[in-house]
Amino acid sequence: MSPEQRRTGLSKSRFTVGLQCMKQLWWRVHEPDAPELEPGPGLEAIFERGHLVGVAAQERFSDGVLIDLPHEDIRGRVEATARALADGARVVFEAAFTDGGVFVAADILERQDRGFALVEVKSTLDVKDCHIPDVAVQLHVLRQAGLEVPRAELMHLKRECRHPDLSNLFVREDVTHDVENLLPSIPSRIDGMHRMLGGPLPDVATGPHCSDPYECPFANRCWPPLSDHHVSTLYGVREKRVSELVEAGFETVSQLPDAVELSPVAARQVRSVRTGQLVAEPELAQALSSILSPVAFLDFETVAPAIPVWPGCRPYEAVPVQVSCHVQMADGRLVHHAFLAEGGDDPRPGVARAVLEACGGAATLVAYGAGFERRCLRHLADAVPAGRDDLLALSERVLDLHPIVRNHVYHPDFGGSFSLKSVLPALVPDLSYDDLAIAEGALASARLESLLLGEVAHSGEERRALRRDLLAYCERDTLGMVRLVERLRALA
Ligand code: SF4
Known part of the structure; x- marks a missing residue:
C-alpha cells in the first residue's frame, strides 16, 4: 500500500463509518486532525475498556500468537500474520490482511477442522445489527486474500457472568448466516467509498443516521443551530411530533397555539416561556412538606466496569464507590460527610459504613432522580450483609426531589430539561459547576474508573488532584440540592 493509499485506504472502522x-x-479521512476527532475522556474510557476486554478475550485462548507490531506498520503486520499461519499457529490475534485498498486486523483467527473461524470481539452484552457489516468486511478481505474462512463469530460479554467466576465472561455467537447475507454487497460498498474518497466532500443530508448507530462527531458542522426554546425542547416531546410541529410552521414553544394538546408539565413550560417568568404551582408547598428535618441530601457516584472486579458483580453493573451527604439540622446547621474509595479493593463496605454514619439520624433522605440512589443502597445491602437491614430501610426512605421540581416549577432557562445541571443554574444561579475540574456525571464516572481500576498508573500528586476534583464534584451535587430545597421553599 502506498502512503497515499494508506492515508485514504479503508479499514474495518472506516468502512462502518462509511456505511x-x-x-x-470523508472528513475523518481528509481531516484526521479535526478537533472533533480528538478523543475526550468519555471516548478514552471506551478505548481503554475495549482494550481490557480484548486482552481478556485473548486470555481465553492458551495458544494464541499475537501480531504485535506498530499500528502503522501495515506491511509488517500482514507479513507476520502470513508467517504465523504458515508456521501452523492454531490461533492468531490481530491477524492482519489487506486487499483492494482495505486493511483489516481480525481480533481472533482460530484454525478449525476446515479453514478458520473469524472471531470479532465486542465489549457489548449482545450482538447488535451494526456489528454485522464490521465482520462482513473482514470476512470479505480474508477470503479475497485467499484464506478459507467458513465461519464468523461475535465474542461478547455475557450478562449472566458473576465475579469471581469469570469462566463464562464471554459468549461466542455464530453470525455466519447474517454476515454471508451481507457479503455480496460489500465489494460495491468498498468501491463506492473509494470513489467518494477520491472526490470532493459529498453532499449528505442530515437525518436519523447522524446519531444511529453512533453519534457523529461532526454534528455541529451539519446541523444548523436551533433557536432558543425550539419545539424540540418541549418536555417529553417525541421526534416525530417535533417534525410535525416544525412542518406545521411552529419553531419555538411560545408559538404553539392553545389548541395543541400538551402534558401539564409541557403546558407549564409554554406558559413560562411565553411570559419569560418562573412558574411555581401553589401545590409546591404541600409537596415539600414531606421533607422533614434532619434531612440527609444524598448522592452516589458509581463505576460500571465491563469486566466485573468485585464479588457478586456482573459486567457493567454500577457499583457505588463514592458518596456525598449533606445533613441539614432543624436549625439550618449543615454537616458534610464524604467517602471516596481508594485503590482497587472492594469499595462497598467503606461506602456502606459512610452512608449509614451520615444518614442514620436523618428523618428524610433526599436525592435527585432517586431511583439511582435507591438502587445503590440496595446494591450495598446485597454486598454488605452486616448493614443489609439498615441499608434497605434507608432505601425505603429516599424522597425524590426531581418530580417535585418537574411537577410544580418551570423556569425559562430549564430548556425543557429537569436534570440537576439544568435546574440549578436557573434556580440557584450563584451555585454553578463552572469552577470545578469535573462538572458532569459521565466524566466523574470515567475518572473514577481510571483512578480505581485504570491500567495507567497515576503519580501520587495526580491521584491527590483527581480525588480532590471528584470529592468537590460530588459535594457540589448535594450542596446543590440543599440550596435547591431552600429556594423551592422560598418560592412555595
Ligand atoms: S452530522 Fe450527519 S450528515 Fe453530517 S457528517 Fe455527521 S452523520 Fe453525516
Whole structure:
C-alpha cells in the first residue's frame, strides 16, 4: 500500500463509518486532525475498556500468537500474520490482511477442522445489527486474500457472568448466516467509498443516521443551530411530533397555539416561556412538606466496569464507590460527610459504613432522580450483609426531589430539561459547576474508573488532584440540592 493509499485506504472502522455516512467518512479521512476527532475522556474510557476486554478475550485462548507490531506498520503486520499461519499457529490475534485498498486486523483467527473461524470481539452484552457489516468486511478481505474462512463469530460479554467466576465472561455467537447475507454487497460498498474518497466532500443530508448507530462527531458542522426554546425542547416531546410541529410552521414553544394538546408539565413550560417568568404551582408547598428535618441530601457516584472486579458483580453493573451527604439540622446547621474509595479493593463496605454514619439520624433522605440512589443502597445491602437491614430501610426512605421540581416549577432557562445541571443554574444561579475540574456525571464516572481500576498508573500528586476534583464534584451535587430545597421553599 502506498502512503497515499494508506492515508485514504479503508479499514474495518472506516468502512462502518462509511456505511453510516459518506460525508463523515470523508472528513475523518481528509481531516484526521479535526478537533472533533480528538478523543475526550468519555471516548478514552471506551478505548481503554475495549482494550481490557480484548486482552481478556485473548486470555481465553492458551495458544494464541499475537501480531504485535506498530499500528502503522501495515506491511509488517500482514507479513507476520502470513508467517504465523504458515508456521501452523492454531490461533492468531490481530491477524492482519489487506486487499483492494482495505486493511483489516481480525481480533481472533482460530484454525478449525476446515479453514478458520473469524472471531470479532465486542465489549457489548449482545450482538447488535451494526456489528454485522464490521465482520462482513473482514470476512470479505480474508477470503479475497485467499484464506478459507467458513465461519464468523461475535465474542461478547455475557450478562449472566458473576465475579469471581469469570469462566463464562464471554459468549461466542455464530453470525455466519447474517454476515454471508451481507457479503455480496460489500465489494460495491468498498468501491463506492473509494470513489467518494477520491472526490470532493459529498453532499449528505442530515437525518436519523447522524446519531444511529453512533453519534457523529461532526454534528455541529451539519446541523444548523436551533433557536432558543425550539419545539424540540418541549418536555417529553417525541421526534416525530417535533417534525410535525416544525412542518406545521411552529419553531419555538411560545408559538404553539392553545389548541395543541400538551402534558401539564409541557403546558407549564409554554406558559413560562411565553411570559419569560418562573412558574411555581401553589401545590409546591404541600409537596415539600414531606421533607422533614434532619434531612440527609444524598448522592452516589458509581463505576460500571465491563469486566466485573468485585464479588457478586456482573459486567457493567454500577457499583457505588463514592458518596456525598449533606445533613441539614432543624436549625439550618449543615454537616458534610464524604467517602471516596481508594485503590482497587472492594469499595462497598467503606461506602456502606459512610452512608449509614451520615444518614442514620436523618428523618428524610433526599436525592435527585432517586431511583439511582435507591438502587445503590440496595446494591450495598446485597454486598454488605452486616448493614443489609439498615441499608434497605434507608432505601425505603429516599424522597425524590426531581418530580417535585418537574411537577410544580418551570423556569425559562430549564430548556425543557429537569436534570440537576439544568435546574440549578436557573434556580440557584450563584451555585454553578463552572469552577470545578469535573462538572458532569459521565466524566466523574470515567475518572473514577481510571483512578480505581485504570491500567495507567497515576503519580501520587495526580491521584491527590483527581480525588480532590471528584470529592468537590460530588459535594457540589448535594450542596446543590440543599440550596435547591431552600429556594423551592422560598418560592412555595
Ligand atoms: S452530522 Fe450527519 S450528515 Fe453530517 S457528517 Fe455527521 S452523520 Fe453525516
